[in-house]
Amino acid sequence: MTERMVEVDGVELCTESFGDPADPPVLLVMGIGASMLWWEDGFCRMLARGGRFVIRYDHRDTGRSVTYEPGRPGYTGADLVDDAARVLDGYRLPAAHVAGVSAGGALAQLLALRHADRVLSLVLVSTSAAVPGDRELPPPTEEFLRFVTSGGAEPPDTEAVVAHRVAYARMLAGGRRPFDEEAVRAVIRREAERARSVAAARNHELLADGDRPAAPLSSIAVPTLVIHGTADPMFPLPHGRDLARRIPGARLLTLTDAGHGIERADWPVVVPAVLGHQAGTGG
Template identity: 70%
Template sequence: MAERVIEVDGIELCTESFGDPADPPVLLIMGLGASMLWWEEDFCRMVAAGGRFVIRYDHRDTGRSVTYEPGRPGYTGADLVADAARVLTAHEIPAAHVVGVSAGGALAQLLALDHADRVRSLVLISTSPALPADGELPPDLPPDLPPDLPPPTEEFVRFASAARVDRSDVDSVIEHQVAYAGVLAGGRRPFDEAAARVLVRRDVERAHDFGAARNHDVLTDGAVPQAPLSSIAVPTLVIHGSADPMFPLRHGEALTERIPGARLLVLEDAGHGVDRADRATVAAAVLDHTA
């Protein structure tokens, strides 16, 4: 279906749906700094073909959603959580199965805590606990860096610290994003650089202002739920690659332990995100979990 810009509470968000609106709804939440294109269309259609109504959307400051001045986002992480509920409201969906990847998985967890009535089940991919085990945040610790879990790999840290990009040069931005995608792939499988380059170029050229996505790097958390992850009561599936360089596998294991009844699916040698080689496996897992 065609893209649709929705407006709820004065916020414009670009969405796209696949499948029959009469089927059980599945809301896809992408990670920060990434538009909905990273939920690749083939994956969306696989899930829709299994009898689900699939919705993907651009976060603020990505793709064709509302864009703010770089360095001045004017919103918080809590607002991005509320945006997921806004997308459901605009599509007249009371509650959906929610699938989040990377930081989108953290947003999905917080959605299940703050808007429990909007979430039928969770699938959390390549992510980490959004809150510490006791649900309380020390004042000096952001929620995406739990103190008891391993840091990113050395290769990931080297790339993040050494990478240089000229944000005014489209080609420089594309080269940086392709290289970043290569690092996230984890290094244990062949990396399809050509396919990544096509996707990145489309993402950059489609955005209102691709540089605005940097606002996600300076977001404050906003209102953090007071309830711990152990209070999440919906069926939860955690999917994690064994070669994830951003959130090593222990993050997925810890998340599974902290949410009652959660199950863990490990993707051997997979990196961060939904690799093309795992697309059918992940789609089948989502369909099974949401049946």
């Protein structure tokens, strides 16, 4: 794997690649407030061994990418969408297969609407429609709402931040499977240690949408795979079903008892599904 900084339109983004640049490219888009480390090394290597050139990157205000003053982000959600295209520009790639988790899945949808020529296929994990629809969907679980409303401001010192984020990850896991606290804590600690500013990641909670495409999800023309856990506390399963219904030809893969995100236990199912999906598009 090779980490490199790319700067496009004056925006500096930290990226990392796995595999052979001659293989079909896959761009991984993480959720809001999270660095690229949540696309774990082992997951990226499995995709690369399947014949993919895998690129992950830190959003603005996460990891080693450009940061802004905490509480005063100088960009919008639309800029985060454009950042995905900027990463492709930095690697001189006209297009890529795109996979997004959580809010990264929403960014991936908007990328397919805003820059349709840059997206070969979509994989949307633990997410919901980025464009309003015609059905009322269930809210997050009571446990999720209790956590986010009672947690208050994130503590200032690193150890307290790690403890807070481990508790959040435990809640997101859904509670139906054993929680691998040691592995999660290692990712969170590494993320905190490499960040330019731990506090800056909270800027993502303050972002305005910016210029959003007016096109409906039904205009997405690339092959789409929706992956959703049955125990997701942030976006209950009907969100994934709705997303698969609204994107023409989309397929839904459900992960029994999985929470929010991609757990290591699901890699043996998710990676072949992703590779097979992308291969079916000619990539």
